[in-house]
Amino acid sequence: MTAAATLSGAGRPRRLGKALPSALWALILLTPAFVSLASVSFYPIVNGLYLSLTNTSLITQEQDFTGFANYAQLWGDAQFWNAWWHTMWFTFASTVLETVIGLGMALILFEAFKGRGLVRAAMLVPWAMPTVVTSKMFGWLFNGQNGIINYILLHAGLIDQNINWYGSADTAMTTIIIADVWKTTPFMALLLLTGLQTIPNSLVEAARMDGAKGWITFWYIRLPLLMPTLLIAGLFRALDAFRVFDLVYVLTGGGPADSTETLSTLSYKVLFSTLQFGYGSAVSTAMFITEGIIALVFVLFLVRQIRRAQ
Amino acid sequence: MNDTRSPLQSFAIYLGAFLILVWSGGPFIWQFSTSFQLDKALTSGSPSLIPHPFTLEHYYNAFVEKELHRYVWNSLVVSLATTFLCLVVGSLGAFALSRLNVKGRFGILMVILSVSMFPQIALVGPLYLVATNLGLLDTYTALIITYLALGLPLVTWVLFGYFETLPREIDEAARMDGVSIPGLLWHIILPMSLPSLVTTGLLAFISAWNEFLFALAFTSNIDRQTIPVGIANFTNLYYVPWGDIAAASAVVTVPLIVLVLFFQRHIIEGLTQGGIKE
Numbered sequence: 001m002t003a004a005a006t007l008s009g010a011g012r013p014r015r016l017g018k019a020l021p022s023a024l025w026a027l028i029l030l031t032p033a034f035v036s037l038a039s040v041s042f043y044p045i046v047n048g049l050y051l052s053l054t055n056t057s058l059i060t061q062e063q064d065f066t067g068f069a070n071y072a073q074l075w076g077d078a079q080f081w082n083a084w085w086h087t088m089w090f091t092f093a094s095t096v097l098e099t100v101i102g103l104g105m106a107l108i109l110f111e112a113f114k115g116r117g118l119v120r121a122a123m124l125v126p127w128a129m130p131t132v133v134t135s136k137m138f139g140w141l142f143n144g145q146n147g148i149i150n151y152i153l154l155h156a157g158l159i160d161q162n163i164n165w166y167g168s169a170d171t172a173m174t175t176i177i178i179a180d181v182w183k184t185t186p187f188m189a190l191l192l193l194t195g196l197q198t199i200p201n202s203l204v205e206a207a208r209m210d211g212a213k214g215w216i217t218f219w220y221i222r223l224p225l226l227m228p229t230l231l232i233a234g235l236f237r238a239l240d241a242f243r244v245f246d247l248v249y250v251l252t253g254g255g256p257a258d259s260t261e262t263l264s265t266l267s268y269k270v271l272f273s274t275l276q277f278g279y280g281s282a283v284s285t286a287m288f289i290t291e292g293i294i295a296l297v298f299v300l301f302l303v304r305q306i307r308r309a310q
Numbered sequence: 311m312n313d314t315r316s317p318l319q320s321f322a323i324y325l326g327a328f329l330i331l332v333w334s335g336g337p338f339i340w341q342f343s344t345s346f347q348l349d350k351a352l353t354s355g356s357p358s359l360i361p362h363p364f365t366l367e368h369y370y371n372a373f374v375e376k377e378l379h380r381y382v383w384n385s386l387v388v389s390l391a392t393t394f395l396c397l398v399v400g401s402l403g404a405f406a407l408s409r410l411n412v413k414g415r416f417g418i419l420m421v422i423l424s425v426s427m428f429p430q431i432a433l434v435g436p437l438y439l440v441a442t443n444l445g446l447l448d449t450y451t452a453l454i455i456t457y458l459a460l461g462l463p464l465v466t467w468v469l470f471g472y473f474e475t476l477p478r479e480i481d482e483a484a485r486m487d488g489v490s491i492p493g494l495l496w497h498i499i500l501p502m503s504l505p506s507l508v509t510t511g512l513l514a515f516i517s518a519w520n521e522f523l524f525a526l527a528f529t530s531n532i533d534r535q536t537i538p539v540g541i542a543n544f545t546n547l548y549y550v551p552w553g554d555i556a557a558a559s560a561v562v563t564v565p566l567i568v569l570v571l572f573f574q575r576h577i578i579e580g581l582t583q584g585g586i587k588e
Contacts, residue, residue: 025491026410033403033422033462040459041425044436051436108326119327121574122334128570129338130520132538133559137341140552146353148340186334190578236427243429246522250542264431264523271435272527284432291429 045288051281058275070282080283082258083266084290086173090262091241091294094180099234101181102188103226107218109189110196123186131183135250138179142166166252169259176247176260184241188233195229196222227305235298242291263287338563345369345556352553368557378558380532381540385519385562388450388536392457392518393511399458400465400510401503405495407466408473409481419470426463434527441528452528453536457521461514468513472506473499509576512569519566537562 052070056063074080109120126134142149144164153159166175199222207217245264248254254261254269267287271280315323339359344352345368346361372378403422407415437456438447446452476499484498500507522538529535535543541562544555570577 029406047436
């Protein structure tokens with residue numbers, strides 16, 4: 001959101017020198033970026049689409065065009081749908097929790113208090129940490145025997161025996177969601193904080209003058225004005241959560257009993273364990289399509305919000 | 311705003327701030343403390359934040375048995391090369407989009423940004439086949455080329471945003487004086503953009519340093535594997551060496567945390583300016 005605002009605020013590009021050399025220079029300077037993105041991002045997507053229509057396998061060395069056979073198989077593949085639902089649940093739960101808790105944190109940071117700089121700096125720690133390290137760290141914190149979380153909960157009387165967090169099919173996905181929420185919420189809060197800071201204070205002050213209480217000004221003034229930021233932050237977060245790989249692969253590897261298998265980990269296994277590049281590409285293409293639909297839903301919401309605001 | 315606050319509100323704010331601090335710092339402090347405790351203490355059933363007795367055993371294991379320094383070296387080579395290339399390619403592109411009269415430049419920027427949203431698992435299979443055919447498996451090159459493209463969208467966006475804030479009168483004056491277009495970038499725009507180059511460089515470095523999926527797929531031995539792959543494979547035959555893992559985590563995370571704390575203001579500004587992207 002902030003990016004769009006900066007962009008529209010910028011003046012129109014003025015011409016530098018003669019048009020031809022300038023245009024030629026632009027082409028030359030943009031070429032490295034185009035080559036890089038075309039070869040590492042666009043080519044694989046197109047190639048993956050093609051592979052998904054073949055029976056390519058690195059074991060049998062086959063590579064025959066088979067039309068939509070892979071997709072037909074996918075449609076009836078219980079493992080795929082299992083992973084699909086897990087991914088959707090993970091995306092939904094983590095995005096909602098991160099947005100709501102992040103908003104709470106942003107509202108606290110918005111107030112002036114001693115040590116605010118320290119708190120804001122500390123919030124970058126979870127974000128900067130490699131996800132693999134986060135995953136191992138939660139493996140230790142939530143360890144079924146010696147984890148500190150069990151110890152705290154047990155001694156606080158909240159549970160009466162140790163929970164085998166990520167070792168049991170009932171709680172493994174929840175543990176992964178908690179780890180993701182821990183890692184991403186503070187960053188979400190910092191983004192929402194910059195959104196809050198762009199809301200003119202005069203509006204809030206005016207409402208206060210009219211006798212509006214704190215939560216009323218929040219509900220009727222700050223929240224509606226923050227809505228576009230919330231939706232865009234939520235969109236980017238959802239698209240990112242949908243791709244979750246590191247956290248799951250390192251903490252549970254998709255287990256126990258496939259209870260945390262997501263689309264990324266399933267694709268990875270089909271690609272690199274069974275070496276079925278055709279079928280694996282069908283899984284990842286199906287994932288790409290689902291991600292496109294998620295983005296579309298968010299954008300439709302966003303457009304409606306903006307229309308309503310006008 | 312401060313004067314209208316009741317003591318209860320003040321208390322709520324400080325409590326909230328304290329909870330955020332515990333949330334953000336607590337788990338890593340615990341991990342850090344774990345790295346100095348003996349396995350016996352870790353499994354004793356009465357966990358303690360203060361290491362007693364204090365030990366460096368896990369650091370010894372991480373470096374001597376698991377050869378952590380070799381992963382660190384690989385990660386340094388890959389991340390530094392990626393950062394350098396991202397800054398070069400990104401600043402050329404951002405300069406062209408910001409300063410030269412490019413038609414449909416916002417369209418181009420949107421395309422570049424949307425690329426960063428592609429699911430990476432959809433890229434890894436086809437790229438693996440390309441790397442195999444070109445003999446690039448188990449090389450730094452494969453990782454650097456991939457990370458360049460992954461980091462480029464964010465770098466280009468943030469630099470573009472920064473270049474847009476530099477007054478255009480400077481360009482015009484320079485052009486009047488006969489400065490060429492590459493000269494304009496090299497002698498005028500880049501020196502003025504040092505803060506932004508530091509921020510974007512740091513972002514590119516962190517994303518390359520932390521990347522796991524492609525490193526896992528493209529490398530198969532310690533000669534080329536990066537830190538995330540190394541730590542993911544940190545397991546002993548009969549038990550999980552939590553202490554060793556904690557030591558390795560501390561070694562690879564503390565420098566990042568120091569960098570991030572040092573540049574925090576720039577990072578927050580850079581990220582929010584360049585669109586919302588983790």
